[in-house]
Amino acid sequence: MAKLNGILLALLILLAVVVTILSTGAVRSLHSGFMSVVSPFLNVGKAAQEQIGSVGKGLRTLEQIDAENRQLTVENRELRATVQILQDLEMENNRLRDALGYMERSKFRLVPAQVVSRDASTWWNTVRINRGFEDGVEVDRPIITDKGLVGKTVSVSKNIATVMLISDENCKVGAKVEGTREQGVSQGRRISSESKGEIELNFLTKQAELPPGAEVISAGVTGGVFPPGLKLGTVKSFRQRDLDGQALIEPSVDLSTIRDVFVIVSEK
Numbered sequence: 136m137a138k139l140n141g142i143l144l145a146l147l148i149l150l151a152v153v154v155t156i157l158s159t160g161a162v163r164s165l166h167s168g169f170m171s172v173v174s175p176f177l178n179v180g181k182a183a184q185e186q187i188g189s190v191g192k193g194l195r196t197l198e199q200i201d202a203e204n205r206q207l208t209v210e211n212r213e214l215r216a217t218v219q220i221l222q223d224l225e226m227e228n229n230r231l232r233d234a235l236g237y238m239e240r241s242k243f244r245l246v247p248a249q250v251v252s253r254d255a256s257t258w259w260n261t262v263r264i265n266r267g268f269e270d271g272v273e274v275d276r277p278i279i280t281d282k283g284l285v286g287k288t289v290s291v292s293k294n295i296a297t298v299m300l301i302s303d304e305n306c307k308v309g310a311k312v313e314g315t316r317e318q319g320v321s322q323g324r325r326i327s328s329e330s331k332g333e334i335e336l337n338f339l340t341k342q343a344e345l346p347p348g349a350e351v352i353s354a355g356v357t358g359g360v361f362p363p364g365l366k367l368g369t370v371k372s373f374r375q376r377d378l379d380g381q382a383l384i385e386p387s388v389d390l391s392t393i394r395d396v397f398v399i400v401s402e403k
Contacts (some may be wrong), residue, residue: 189232234395237281243362245397246270248278251295257389259331260303262286267294267400275360277399283366283387284308284353296398301367302332302390309356310336310367312382318354319394321367321384325346332390334368339380345373351384362399 208283238245248264266272269290278285278298286300297307302323311318336351349370355363368384 148317181276230395234397238397241397242403243399244401244403245279246272246400248272248296248396248398250394250396252365260300261289262298262300262393264296264298264396265294266397267292267296269293269318269325270398271400272296272398273400275363277361277364278396279399280388280393280396282389283368283394284361285390287360287389288398298396300390301334301386308361308367309354309359310351311354312339312343313346313350313352315343315345315349317345319382321351332386333371334384336370336382336384337379339373339379339382341375341378343373343380343382345370345382347371352383362386362402 141383194364195353216283234247246266248266248270250262253262258385264278272288272291274288274291276288276296278287284301285296286298286306289299290297300323301308301321304323304325306323308321309318319336321334321336324333324335338356339345351366351367351370353361353363353365355361366387369388371383371385372378373382
């Protein structure tokens with residue numbers, strides 16, 4: 136190590152002597168030659184440094200990326216909410232258009248109404264609608280939708296009426312099975328955990344062979360509440376009893392979710 140240091144010291148002394156002896160022009164020439172040799176390397180280093188600086192300016196911090204992601208998430212939620220609102224409005228518009236079309240086609244004079252309340256304890260028995268005697272609604276008026284029969288009014292006040300549903304045991308409708316000669320009386324089935332909303336068609340002949348899916352409509356008993364031809368539902372099953380036959384009927388109207396109904400006030 137001491138020997139190497141001695142050599143380096145001797146070279147430095149020699150370089151100093153040479154520089155001292157050389158003229159100013161020679162020193163400049165030497166400097167120029169040295170710079171011409173090393174300048175390409177210096178330029179490359181400078182360019183690389185500038186490129187690195189440019190890339191660094193383009194890079195975003197993690198905080199900026201996180202903030203942008205949060206903003207995009209908020210905008211995505213807002214767009215989804217807007218799409219849902221538009222879809223709901225379209226469904227509401229279609230529903231009202233269908234209701235208006237049904238009113239125009241019906242052979243009855245109809246008063247549109249909405250279900251405004253129902254009790255959990257009487258869910259399959261009664262509902263209340265926002266129409267009363269001020270709207271021409273009276274007791275024993277049939278309640279329908281474009282799908283079929285819902286029930287009948289049993290009490291009416293100024294702007295509210297109570298409707299007994301066809302799934303109530305006390306709501307009896309003279310009915311017949313389309314495509315057959317079978318007629319009977321429908322009434323709500325006794326409510327249980329397995330039979331909510333179903334109705335029974337009683338007093339059929341014991342020999343009746345009713346296929347599942349057969350349509351059941353109101354028969355229009357003379358002096359009765361319900362006009363003929365209103366859909367009640369479809370046959371689910373049939374069984375023979377000691378004195379007659381009985382069919383289990385699935386209502387045409389989903390009584391658990393009814394919202395918009397019509398009151399039949401008279402024929403057109």
